[in-house]
């Protein structure tokens with residue numbers, strides 16, 4: 001906890017880019033203003049927000065250790081603000097495939113899937129109860145081509161990798177340790193075309209995650225990295241200048 005407070009203070013101190021000021025690339029400027037800062041006021045479908053809010057109050061057990069849905073959603077799921085950003089990113093890029101590592105109860109899945117409803121989404125979850133809860137959520141909300149893969153992330157990602165086209169959107173939100181995180185991003189980058197986008201959650205959650213983030217943003221394939229503190233975004237387009245942005249979101 002102390003580590004995160006320390007890093008957050010540092011994040012605020014080092015902020016250079018607010019609302020896209022000082023950005024020269026029109027593509028990046030548009031991404032920052034329209035998608036990150038939502039200048040067009042895009043809203044998620046009301047059904048998505050209603051489901052999310054209902055789950056925040058749901059006391060039924062889920063995911064083991066006697067924990068409730070409410071506990072998991074409040075402590076381990078993406079926040080409503082960051083989930084809405086996932087929705088806008090999916091909507092903006094309209095990728096050929098979405099890959100989610102760490103389904104949890106399916107909250108982030110819901111926001112991604114409704115952002116680009118006709119895009120196949122493969123989501124991996126290792127906990128049986130959560131995977132089945134998420135599958136029920138997907139079917140209740142009648143989401144499009146979403147597949148929840150239950151099993152170990154390393155194994156399931158290896159199965160899915162050959163199917164991933166160049167223009168994909170990946171959201172890495174599970175197994176938050178240095179080695180797996182670096183290895184997942186590396187494997188995804190090997191599949192990536194220029195239009196691929198990789199989002200990592202909890203990039204400053206621990207020293208290991210912070211190290212993983214620093215490493216992946218230093219790779220030449222990463223043209224632009226956007227550090228929002230709780231989340232980081234990697235853009236790979238070769239026409240972008242190498243830039244490492246820190247933004248107050």
Ligand SMILES: C[S@@+](CC[C@H](N)C(=O)[O-])C[C@H]1O[C@@H](n2cnc3c(N)ncnc32)[C@H](O)[C@@H]1O
Pocket residue numbers: 076077078101102103104105106107108109124125126127130151152153154173174175176
């Ligand atoms: C932070 S939660 C995901 C939350 C979800 N993305 C959301 O925002 O609603 C991370 C999930 O990753 C799963 N996970 C962690 N390590 C894993 C592994 N090695 N294989 C499969 N699943 C794993 C956990 O069971 C947990 O449900």
